[in-house]
Amino acid sequence: QVQLVESGGGLVQAGGSLRLSCAASGRTISTYTMTWFRQAPGKEREFVGGGTRWSNGGTNFADSVKGRFSISRDNDKNTLYLQMNSLKPEDTAVYYCAASKGLVVRTTTFGYDYWGQGTQVTVSS
Numbered sequence: 789q790v791q792l793v794e795s796g797g798g799l800v801q802a803g804g805s806l807r808l809s810c811a812a813s814g815r816t817i818s819t820y821t822m823t824w825f826r827q828a829p830g831k832e833r834e835f836v837g838g839g840t841r842w843s844n845g846g847t848n849f850a851d852s853v854k855g856r857f858s859i860s861r862d863n864d865k866n867t868l869y870l871q872m873n874s875l876k877p878e879d880t881a882v883y884y885c886a887a888s889k890g891l892v893v894r895t896t897t898f899g900y901d902y903w904g905q906g907t908q909v910t911v912s913s
Contacts (some may be wrong), residue, residue, distance in 0.1 A: 790815045790887050790902040797883060797907030804875050804911070810868040810885030810904055818863040821888040824870045825897065826881035827841075827906075833884070836870070848893045852871040853879075875911045882906040 796808040823838025836848035837859050846859025857873045861867070868885055873874070886900040894900070 789818070790817075790856050791899055792904035792905040794883060794885055794907040796831065797909045800875055802875060802911055804873070804912050805873045806875065806909060808870040808872070808885075808907060808909070810870075812868070812876060812887070816863065817832065817861060817866055817868060817887065819889075820901075821890055821893055822863055822868045823828060823886050823888065823893055824859065824868075825882060825886060826883045826909075828878075828881040831881075833897050835898045836883070838893040838902075840891065840893060841852045848895070850895075872909070875909075877911045877913045878901075880909060880911050882908050902905055 793811045800806050821840045824836040825831040825833050826836050830851045835850050837846040839846045858871045860869045884906045885904045887902040888900045890899050
């Protein structure tokens with residue numbers, strides 16, 4: 789069993805940066821594929837980026853965030869991070885981290901075993 793708790797969300801102006809954290813407890817994240825998703829009001833939850841247990845962070849990213857977002861993990865702190873730069877109003881959403889026992893980064897919500905409660909990110913224009 790893994791418990792995931794996201795933090796670091798908030799209100800930021802367009803062009804700004806935020807770093808989200810996903811603190812895990814119960815099991816080490818080094819044995820899971822770890823991924824970030826987001827969900828804007830009235831929309832389905834969508835893939836942001838993720839990395840397998842063998843990566844040091846993110847290896848797959850949605851086209852909409854490539855070059856602006858990066859993922860890292862600190863196995864000692866059992867924490868996953870999402871660094872978001874050059875934020876746009878369309879990045880406004882609740883951001884979730886998810887853990888999968890699977891060996892690949894799935895870009896749909898299916899196949900993820902554990903989810904955090906989410907953290908709100910609002911980007912003003």
